[in-house]
Amino acid sequence: xxxxxxxxxxxxxxxxxxxxxxxxxxxxxGYVLHTAAMAVxxxxxxxxxxxxxxxxxxxxxxxxxTAEKIAEGDLSKTIPVYEIDEVGKLAQSFNQMAQRLRGTLxxxxxxxxxxxxxxxxxxxxxxxxxxxTRVILINPVMEEAFGLNEEGSIGKTVLEVVRDYELDRLFxxxxxxxxxxKQELRFLTPEARLFRVHLTPxxxxxxxxxxxxxDITERRRLEEMRTEFVANASHELRTPLTxxxxxxxxxxxxxxxxxxxxxxxxxxxxxxxxxxxDLVDDLLKxxxxxxxxxxxxxxxxxxxxxxxxxxxxxxxxxxxQGVRLDVALPPDLPPVTGDANLLxxxxxNLLDNAVKFTEKGxxxxxxxKANGGVTVDVSDTGIGIAPEHLPRIFERFYRADKSRAAxxxxxxxxxxIVKHIVxxxxxxxxxxxxxxKGSTFSVFLPGP
Ligand code: ADP
Numbered sequence: 001x002x003x004x005x006x007x008x009x010x011x012x013x014x015x016x017x018x019x020x021x022x023x024x025x026x027x028x029x030g031y032v033l034h035t036a037a038m039a040v041x042x043x044x045x046x047x048x049x050x051x052x053x054x055x056x057x058x059x060x061x062x063x064x065x066t067a068e069k070i071a072e073g074d075l076s077k078t079i080p081v082y083e084i085d086e087v088g089k090l091a092q093s094f095n096q097m098a099q100r101l102r103g104t105l106x107x108x109x110x111x112x113x114x115x116x117x118x119x120x121x122x123x124x125x126x127x128x129x130x131x132x133t134r135v136i137l138i139n140p141v142m143e144e145a146f147g148l149n150e151e152g153s154i155g156k157t158v159l160e161v162v163r164d165y166e167l168d169r170l171f172x173x174x175x176x177x178x179x180x181x182k183q184e185l186r187f188l189t190p191e192a193r194l195f196r197v198h199l200t201p202x203x204x205x206x207x208x209x210x211x212x213x214x215d216i217t218e219r220r221r222l223e224e225m226r227t228e229f230v231a232n233a234s235h236e237l238r239t240p241l242t243x244x245x246x247x248x249x250x251x252x253x254x255x256x257x258x259x260x261x262x263x264x265x266x267x268x269x270x271x272x273x274x275x276x277x278d279l280v281d282d283l284l285k286x287x288x289x290x291x292x293x294x295x296x297x298x299x300x301x302x303x304x305x306x307x308x309x310x311x312x313x314x315x316x317x318x319x320x321q322g323v324r325l326d327v328a329l330p331p332d333l334p335p336v337t338g339d340a341n342l343l344x345x346x347x348x349n350l351l352d353n354a355v356k357f358t359e360k361g362x363x364x365x366x367x368x369k370a371n372g373g374v375t376v377d378v379s380d381t382g383i384g385i386a387p388e389h390l391p392r393i394f395e396r397f398y399r400a401d402k403s404r405a406a407x408x409x410x411x412x413x414x415x416x417i418v419k420h421i422v423x424x425x426x427x428x429x430x431x432x433x434x435x436x437k438g439s440t441f442s443v444f445l446p447g448p
Contacts, residue, residue, distance in 0.1 A: 017038075017042070020038065020040075021038070059079075059082070059087040059088070059091065060087055060090075062079050062080075062091070063079055063087065063090055063091050063094055066078075066079045066091075066094055066098075067094060070094070070097075070098055070101070075098050075101050075102045075105065077098070078095045078098065079091040079094055079095055081095070119137070119139040119140075120139065120140055122139060122141060123141065123214075124141060124212050124213055124214045124215075125139060125141045125142030125145050125146070125195075125212070125213035125214075125215075126138070126139040126141070126142055126210065126211070126212055126213070127142055127158065127161075127162075127210075127211045127213070128202075128208060128209070128210045128211070129157075129158055129171060129208055129209050129211075130206065130207070130208045131175060131206070131207035131208055132157070133157050133158045133159070133168065133171045133172065133175070133209070134155055134156065134157055134158075135153045135154055135155065135156055135157070135158060135161055136154065136208065137150075137154075138150045138153050138154075138161075141213075142213060145189055145193070145213070145215065146162060146187070146189055147189065147190075148161060148162075158171050158211075162187070164185070164187060166183075166185055167185060167197065167211075170183060170185075170197065170199055170211075171199060171209050171211065173199075174199040174200070174201045174209045174211075175201060175207060175208075175209055177201075178201050179201065180198065180199060180200045180201070181198075181199045182196070182197070182198050182199075183196075183197055184196050184197070184216070185197050192217075193215055193217045194215070194216050194217045194220050195213045195214060195215055195216065195217075196213075196214045196216050197211055197212070197213055197214075198211070198212040198214070199211045199212075200212075229396060232396065232397045233283060233397075236279055236397060236411070236412075237276065237279060237280075240272040240273070240275045240276040240279070241272075241276065243268070243269075243272045244269050244272045244273065244276075247265040247266075247268055247269050247272075248269065250265060251265055251266075275411075278411055279411045279413075282411045282413035282414070282417065283413065285345065285413075285417050286396070286413055286416060286417050286420065289342065289417055289420045289421055289424065290420060293420065293424040294424075296338060296339045296342060296421075296424050296425060297338065297339040297340075298337045298338065298339075299337065299338065299339070299340065300335040300336075300337055300448060301335055301336050301337065301338055301340050301343060302333075302335055303329070303333055303335070303336060303343075303367060303374055303376065303445075304329040304331075304333055304367070306340060306343060306344055306347070307327065307329065307347055307365055307367070307376065308327065308329075309344065310344055310347035310348050310351055311325060311327050311347075311351065311365060313348065313351070314351045314352070314355050317355050318355055318363065321355065321358070321359060321360065322359075322360045323355060323358050323359070323360065323361055323362065323363055324361075324362045324363070325363050325364075326362065326363070326364045326365070327364070327365045327366075328364065328365070328366045328367075329365075329366075329367045330367065330368065330369075332369075333367055333368075333369065333374055334369060334373075334374060334447050335447070335448065336373060336374050336425075336445040336446065336447055336448070337425075337446070337447070337448045338425045338445065339425075342421045342424075342425075343421065343425070343445070345417065345418075345421060346418050346421050346422060346443060347365075347376070347378070347443075349414040349415065349417060349418050350378040350418060350441050350443070351363070351365075351378060352414065353410075353414060353415070353441075354378055354379075354380040354382065354439075356410065357380065357382040357383050357439075358380040358381060358382030358383070358438070359382070359383075361380060361381035361382055361438070362380070362381045363378070363379065363380045363381075364377075364378075364379050364380075365377070365378050365379075366379070370444060371444070371446075372446060372447050373427065373444055373445050373446040373447045374444070374445050374447070375442055375443065375444045375445075376442070376443045376445070377440050377441070377442045377443075378440070378441045378443075379438065379439070379440040379441075380438050380439055380440075381437070381438040382438050382439065383401075383435070383436065384433045384434045384435040384436055384437050384438055384439055385400050385431070385433040385435065385439055386400065386435050390431060390433060393415055393431070394415045394416055394418075394419045394429070395416065396412065396413055396416045397411075397412040397413065398412055399412045418441075418443075422443055422444075422445070425445055425446070426445075426446045427443060427444045427445040427446055428443075428444050429441065429442070429443055429444075430442045430444075
């Protein structure tokens with residue numbers, strides 16, 4: 001358009017110049033007029049040839065420049081509008097378009113940021129795929145759990161990214177059926193973890209699937225532990241109860257008439273009842289310790305006094321068995337913080353075991369300052385524990401030597417209680433033992 005205007009103007013000026021030149025030819029006497037006409041004509045031609053195209057084309061080039069910027073994604077520019085002519089209207093339309101685009105873009109960005117924030121703060125893993133099971137999104141939980149990175153995964157298929165045929169099958173099932181799919185899947189990440197996977201097909205123009213991964217490994221472990229605990233506890237309770245019932249039936253069926261036998265049966269019933277009561281006591285202690293683990297009292301405790309009292313409870317029994325009981329506590333032992341009743345229980349259980357599993361030997365209790373707290377060692381020269389049992393002795397109901405432990409009236413809960421109490425105080429518990437040589441249980445308790 002600019003070129004056409006330029007050409008028209010130049011042509012008309014040329015004609016004007018021709019007319020003026022003709023006038024000059026017609027009037028020989030009009031030399032002055034000729035010169036003036038020539039000068040005016042030329043001046044006008046130059047002004048029009050240079051000024052008019054410039055006047056019309058500059059706003060148009062601004063519109064073109066801004067349109068180019070918008071096309072490149074820069075929406076911050078606006079075109080100044082001086083006159084509401086055609087070019088001015090064009091500039092206005094461009095400005096409005098840019099403004100609307102700016103608004104839409106900021107809405108889209110806000111929406112995207114909100115979605116990203118939700119995805120980032122989710123506790124579950126998320127993978128979204130297109131209709132070809134190609135990954136279009138992975139959230140940080142999923143990246144961390146499966147050791148993936150979003151950039152390297154986008155565009156690849158779910159099978160290439162997670163390398164699990166069952167998961168790939170579930171994605172395809174959700175896509176083909178258009179219905180949600182739920183399943184529990186075990187993945188090696190690299191350690192085995194159990195996930196509940198929930199896949200929802202995307203509705204709308206674009207097909208795809210959003211899969212949610214909830215890690216239920218810990219929950220399942222706790223459920224299994226609870227079931228196992230209930231089974232074990234029932235079994236432990238049933239054993240003495242069955243025995244009591246058997247002897248009571250025997251008494252009722254005639255043993256009562258034989259005083260000697262009746263006395264023997266009653267002694268057994270008494271023992272079993274004591275075992276039952278010990279078991280219920282320990283179960284209650286364990287339940288209380290587990291439940292109140294985060295609510296333990298935090299008082300300064302002088303350990304020597306507390307340990308001394310626990311030791312006194314076993315002096316008689318030890319002497320009866322011909323076992324020496326030595327205590328070596330340095331006078332400058334710093335205080336520890338905790339619940340005095342529970343910490344007493346720790347040393348009572350450890351000393352009870354030491355006396356129970358030591359015949360004619362020696363038991364020593366030693367304490368020392370260590371890493372801002374105190375370590376107490378309870379050592380014995382008893383039967384010791386075989387290496388294959390050591391990792392399991394802190395489990396509930398675990399007994400290294402079942403028959404001997406049963407004879408000694410043990411519940412298999414003592415060390416589980418000790419471990420819970422010590423760890424609940426922020427400390428730790430270790431054991432060193434050799435069969436037939438003896439055992440040392442070391443309790444570390446942090447200071448205030
Ligand atoms: P309990 O002593 O009531 O059986 P514990 O949980 O205290 O239950 O101990 C679990 C098992 O660990 C015991 O049955 C025993 O086999 C072993 N044990 C614990 N302390 C000692 C020890 N001082 N010497 C040898 N074995 C021990």
